[in-house]
Every structure is written in C-alpha cells, then in structure tokens.
Amino acid sequence: MCARLLYIIVAFFCICSCGGARHKGDKLKPNADAASEEKSVDTLAQKPQPAFGYRFVISGDFDGDGKQEKLVEHFCDSTGAKEVDKFFKGDYDDDVKMLHSRKCHSFLKCDNNLIDAPPIEPLPNFGLLFLKNEGDLNGDGNDEISFVTNKADWSNLNDYTIMTYKHGKWETLYWFPIWEWQLPDLPRKAYNLKLYGNQEDVIDTTDQRLLKELESFSGLVKKINNKKLQIIYRSRDISADTIIVSLKNHHPKL
Template sequence: MTVKQLSCLFSFIIILFSCNENNRKKVSNAAISDTIAKSIKFNKLKKLFVVGGFDGNGKQDTIFQHNYSKKTNTEIEKSPDPFENDWEIVENWFYNQKADLYLTINKKNQDTLHLGTAQGLYCLINIGDNNQDGKDEIALVIDKLEMSRVNSCKIYSLCNKKWMQLKQFGVHEDSFDFSTNKAPIFGDIKGYLEKQNNKWVFKDYSRQSYENEEEVGKMKLLKLDKCN
C-alpha cells in the first residue's frame, strides 16, 4: 500500500470516527431533552374573561384571554406549573412555543389586543366607563416571563374600533399573592387599583416624586382621557 493510499485510509477513519461521535452526541442531547420534557409537571393554563359594554353599542360583550402557540398553531391549554418546576423551565417552554397572549371580543370584525409572550394575566378587570365616552374600559396586569415582581397595570379602551392604551402605572405583584390551593379571580389590585365610594382610585408604585408630603402613599382618583 502506498503512502498516498495510507493517508487516504487514515483520513477516512478520522471522518468516520467524527461522524459516529457527532451522532452519539445528537442521540445523547435528544435523550437529555426527552428526559427533561417528561419530567415537566403541567397544569391547566388559567384564562380570564370579563363582561361589559366595551364597543359602545349598548349591548353586553365578553372579552376572552387567549394564549396561542405559534409553534404548533394551536391554543395552549396546559403549560408548565410555575410552582412545580424550575422557573427557567417554565420561561424556556413559553418562548419555545412562541406563545402569543392576546384578547378577543365575542363579536365578528373586532380588534385583537396582542400583549406579547407571557404566561397569562394576573387580572382582567372591567373598571366601567371612567371617561364618560359610552364604553367600559379594562385594566390588566400581564404575568410576565421574568423574575422581577415590579410590574405595571395597563388600562385600555376600544377607540374607533381599535384598542388604545389610556393609562399605565406601576404595581407590585405582592397584590396577587394568595394562600389557597386555587388562584382567586382578582377584581381589583390591592393597594394600587381599588374601588372606594363607588369610584376607582389608584396608586403608582413607580412614582418617585410628590408635590407635597400629604400625597406620599395616598391613592388618587382615577381619571382617564377620552379616546383621540
């Protein structure tokens, strides 16, 4: 056998060994991924809804929460339980599903409010017709895929058949802590958005400055502008 032939044979052996090694790694990684997937504990994904007169036609509407997987093109019904799995597993699962959190109304030709990739909503509240434009507004807090417990409440209204954000203010997620086995449905955000004397009042957790000492820590009357 010539030197050239020996060199070719040696190169072939190296390539063959490399291919086998890569295949073993792929099989090993697949086995690890499969093991992790099987160990994930799932539960039914909570989805909220709220009833009210949101489009101004005098009839009751229902707004539904959805969480859709753009990976499988199906509605997400079950997801990793955040209380039974490592947070990183929960976070990665939703991003891997390309989850799309959004709201719809139970009527045709209505705008869809997309809220991004998230687990869901902490709350979805009908706060009534605060700005006196003939339509109820909604307040919501997104259950984000992050470790920080500082969050924000967003208030929306249907303006010219399109969802518009009218206000945003800071809240702390300790308002949504609970000690029961089942998460309650929150009709307010304790300490940040409450109904007092039949009027909604709020406090901005993110606010840094006040005009006087009397305002510090106090809740203020919620006032919303009309749609533009």
Template sequence: MKPRFLIISLLGGSLLVMLCIASCSRKHLDVQVPMALTGKDSLQIKADSLLGKSTPIMGYRFVITGDFDGDKITDTLIERYTDSLYIKEAPKYYTSADTTFEYSDVLFLNSYLEYKSFINWKQKQLRLPGGHLGFHYIENCGDVNDDGKDELMLVNQWGDFSNCNSAHFYTYADGQWEKIYTTPIWEWQFPPTPSASMFPGLFGNFDYGTTDDVADNAALEAQLKAFRFIKWYPDHSVEFNGRNDIGVNGNDAAYAELEKIGDMAYIKKYFRRAVLNDSLYFRRIDNPSIYYRAGGATYNEDGEDVPLLPLDDGASDVTTRIFIRHPQSPFNTTRR
C-alpha cells in the same frame, strides 16, 4: 524472466493493490465520525428532556365581560394561551418531582415552543397581546374616560425575575384597542390565579406554585373575581395604589431642583393641599385632575408636623386619585 510469467506477476500485483485499496476504503467507511451538534439541536435536546420529566399545567384563563363598544350589549373577552398557530390551548406552567426543574425551565419551554398569549374579542376579531406567561391580572375598570363605554385594565405576566410591572388601560375606539394610560405597580398587589400562579416577593419574582385541589381553586377564583384594583367615588373620581408615578424619580432636572430647594418647598411650588373624604391630598398644579394622598410626615422649623409626598423614591407606595371628567384627565387622550 519469461514474458508470460512477468505479465501474470504484474496482474497479480495489481489485483493485490486493488484488494488493499478496497479493504482500506471499507475500513474508512466503517469509522464513526462524531457529528457536531448545532445550536438548534441542543435546544431541542434540552426541550425534550424538560418535557420528558414534567407534567403540563394549563393554568388560569381570565374571562372579562362588559360593554366595551358602547352598544349596550355585553361583550366577552377571553384570555387565550395557545400554540404558535393561535389555535390550540397550551400549558402555561409545568410541575415536576425533579428538584432541578426551575422557573427558568418553564420560561425556556414556553419560548422554545413559541406559545402565544393574548386576550381575544372574538366578535371584533381583536387581540391584545399578553406576556410570556399570559396575564397576571385583567379587570373591567368601568368608564374611566367618560366616553360611555367600559375600559379594560391589564397586567402582563412577563417571563422575568422582577415583581415590578405596569398596569395598562385600554379603550375601544375606531375599531381597535387604544392604550390611554399606564401606571407602575407591583405584582404582589394582585391575588394569585387558580391552578398555578407566580409567587412575587418583595424584591423579586423567582418561583411559582401549582394546585389541583378543587376547593382551593374555587376559593382562589372567588377571591380573584372579588378583587378590584380601581376604586370608584361618587364625585366621578377613581383611585388606585401602586408604585410612585409622581414623576421626580428618573427626571434629572426635577431631581436637581428637589435637591436644591428641599421637599417642602418643592411640594409648595408644584402641588396644592386638598382634603377629600377627610383625607389630605396634594393636587398637581400642572394637571389639577390628579391628586396624591399625603404620605409620611416631617417637622418644619417651627416643629409642626408637615405631611409629605415620596417625591424621589420610585419604590414608594402612592395612592393616586384622578377626576375623570376634568378637562385634563390623563385617561382621555382627546382632552389633552
């Protein structure tokens, strides 16, 4: 083979190899390699899908007035449910013709979008945080700690599947809200809110309903504003109903003693009978400011009808009466 032909052959072969490499590289680049979705991507896809098949419902906003700082001027507290920056009002609920759109989807969207719930006292620049879906109920409950100011009671609307909740009492002191009392309640004790509301059942809280009927919403708002959780008496006592908060349920030592000596002996040891407004109550010995209305009855050894308290049943309905001016009133932290 002549040298010149050899060189040409080698150059031709090298060129062919380069063309093959370029062609193969181009084919490699054209192959679509699947990209793995991150958890963040999956959440965004789910949120976009839910938002695309639903209509937002703003929901109700509580507006509460009263003299909460004792300056004899009416204060206004406004419920806010906003975007993550606390600025723009956001929807609490969503409605959809898609039967697969559920309460859990509402909770997911509001959590994913980081909506903020609070009751705002604009003049004081104070916020009290609410639940995942705002507030189930808010009330100006009057001056329950006898300090010359109105107090606030609220029930948060949590993103859960239970109707068991708590009512929290707040007073304004030293430039901020201070929680002074909490009592267990059921959410079904309170009226529904206009526009959209939860449907709390006996054993859970699994659904919500919406309405855009003007007359229906007006009636719902009138009912809500007329409702009062706290009942006042002229003897400076207040009364309310809720889940059992007597204190035996969940207290191992108290429960063991109750099991050992029985209901009637336990009541006789820790409570005193009292009649208020022709109704029988039991007054706590350890805190005489607190009374419980007598509940069901049983019979003693002599066949006598003996009223009892639902001591160890946390799901029992109990009427609690508190004398707010008593030195041991649980509403007032300064008297403890």
C-alpha cells in the same frame, strides 16, 4: 420418637430446597422488575407535569352599542390554534426556559368579530396576571378594561394598563406602575373554563382558595369622576401608595 424427629427434619430440608430452586432464566426476574419499577418512578419524577393555568373571561359593553361583548384569554401553541398548558414544573426558571422554546401565542379574543382584541404585550409571556372590566371610567358610554401582562422575566415590576375602545381600535386611556405582589396569585391548575374542554372546575384546595381570592379582588382602580381616578400604584418614595390622578395624563409622576 427419633424416627419421627428424623422424618420432620428431612421434610423440612426438602421444602426449603424446593422453594429455593429457580430456573436459570428466573434468577434475574425479581431484580429486573425492581430496576424497571425504579426507572419508571425516576422517569415520572423527571417528566414535566403540565399545569393548564387560569384563563380570564370578562363581559362588558366595550363599543358602547348597548350590547354585551365577551373577552376571552387564550394561550395557544405557536400556530395559535390549539390551547396548551401555561406551566410545567413548579420551578419558575424551568417554566421561562420552556416558554421560550415553545414559542406559545398569548392573546385576547372578542366574541364580536368586529371588535379587535386588545394586545397582550410584551412577548413572551404567560398570558395575563389580571383582567377586569372597569366600567365606564371616562363617561363616553363604553366600558373600559384593565389588564396586567404576566411577563416571562424575573422582575417584580409591572404596569397596570387601562384601555378603551375608540374609533374602531383599542387605545391606552391610562397606565401606572405596580408591584406584582399587589395582585392576587393565580391558580396554576384550575380548569374553570369549560370552553376549553375541561370538565373539572378546580384540581385542589389551593386553587379553590386562590379562585376565591381572585373573585373578591376589586382591582387597583376606583372611579372618582369622568376625569379622575383613584389608583394604588408603585410609588418612588414608598412601596405602594394610593393617590388621585387625572385621566388627561397617561401615568402618575414617577
């Protein structure tokens, strides 16, 4: 019995000794792997995550020739040739700083080459916060458009611009001041435009909800007649107010 117990004890120490033995070069391997993995995680956390950002597309008879044209929003690199991500990190300050350094080009393009695209101003910007075909607001047979530029600033103040295509160029028909919170939030990671080579419609459920809200949003303008509009604007007296304005003026009294 004692001999058997002694044999078990000796065997146990031999197994432990063999299992604990390492080559000289192997001692650092587990620690090196851990350090490498930790560095990889840190690098991934620090690397800016791209967000393609929503692009608007609208159709309408903008020149009054009875045919439909299409206006497409683009956000490209400094050359204007390659479509790029609008946003990176979730932090807005970092997005603004990165936008200034990238010198991206934001513009609308019409599929009718005879029609110049309306300007997206001011620069730099993250493209558009809103774009809509408002229909024929002034009775001239052309569809008017409205848009709001996504300014790269820290202000919640903005302008809602209505433009009409007349005499071969886009002209401002009317504009009025708004708060940016009057508009729905845009999806940051939506790839819903397949013309950019992205096959996925939506990345996550948040973007799905935002897309539905955007599609159901009717805008801030309603036609009363060929000379008057009802608008929801940024009032001097209260946060937002609904009033009827005349198209002969370019903006409401502030």
